[in-house]
Amino acid sequence: MIEIKDTHFIQDGTYQACYRHPENKKLCIKISKLELSKSRLLNELKHFKKISKRNYNKFDYMFFTKYHGQVDTNLGIGYVFDLITDETTSQISRTMKYYILNPNPKITDDILRKAFDDLINLMVKHRIIANDLRSKNICCKIFKDESMKMIIVDGIGHRDFIPIVEWSSYFAKKKIERRLIKHKLYDIQAQRTYLQNLVE
Ligand SMILES: Nc1ncnc2c1ncn2[C@@H]1O[C@H](COP(=O)(O)OP(=O)(O)OP(=O)(O)O)[C@@H](O)[C@H]1O
Numbered sequence: 320m321i322e323i324k325d326t327h328f329i330q331d332g333t334y335q336a337c338y339r340h341p342e343n344k345k346l347c348i349k350i351s352k353l354e355l356s357k358s359r360l361l362n363e364l365k366h367f368k369k370i371s372k373r374n375y376n377k378f379d380y381m382f383f384t385k386y387h388g389q390v391d392t393n394l395g396i397g398y399v400f401d402l403i404t405d406e407t408t409s410q411i412s413r414t415m416k417y418y419i420l421n422p423n424p425k426i427t428d429d430i431l432r433k434a435f436d437d438l439i440n441l442m443v444k445h446r447i448i449a450n451d452l453r454s455k456n457i458c459c460k461i462f463k464d465e466s467m468k469m470i471i472v473d474g475i476g477h478r479d480f481i482p483i484v485e486w487s488s489y490f491a492k493k494k495i496e497r498r499l500i501k502h503k504l505y506d507i508q509a510q511r512t513y514l515q516n517l518v519e
């Protein structure tokens with residue numbers, strides 16, 4: 320059994336709490352907060368099972384956190400994923416939401432826009448949908464050369480009974496476009512206004 324301590328805590332949200340893996344600094348462990356959110360996680364895991372049959376080497380870069388199976392912990396069942404850290408500092412990467420709300424001269428809106436477009440293009444190309452495509456579920460990984468890439472850390476999958484979006488980039492694109500509108504992600508400034516007016 321893996322012993323998770325308070326010092327491993329990274330962040331929690333509505334559905335799950337995220338901890339550093341005590342034995343592997345490249346991984347994190349997510350613990351479901353409510354019974355209710357289990358179905359959300361299990362849906363995500365079902366998609367990982369399907370996606371894992373794909374050849375990740377064909378991706379321009381790994382644009383979502385890989386799932387590494389479940390473990391027993393002192394806090395209950397834990398689900399293990401890649402941990403996203405910045406190469407420059409080894410710190411846990413900040414989210415797209417963070418950079419939109421905390422302007423940073425190194426991560427301008429243009430850089431955010433370009434990285435986000437790249438991410439969306441990869442999702443369409445590889446027909447990978449994120450049900451909960453929001454700026455807080457996307458980490459901005461900074462590389463040694465100071466370039467940045469966006470990585471989805473939560474909510475991979477969809478809930479369609481007939482998985483047409485997994486077969487066709489056209490339908491994947493349509494679905495992703497609907498998510499962008501729903502979560503005001505079609506434009507960085509629109510996202511900033513939306514986040515500023517959110518009461519959480
Ligand atoms: N693999 C990861 N690497 C780095 N940071 C992560 C990772 N997974 C999650 N985080 C951080 O932890 C936060 C919460 O994680 P997650 O989105 O999985 O939980 P949640 O319950 O869905 O939260 P929320 O309701 O805020 O979306 C994320 O917003 C992100 O800042």
Ligand SMILES: [Mg+2]
Binds near residue numbers: 332451455456473
């Ligand atoms: Mg989340």
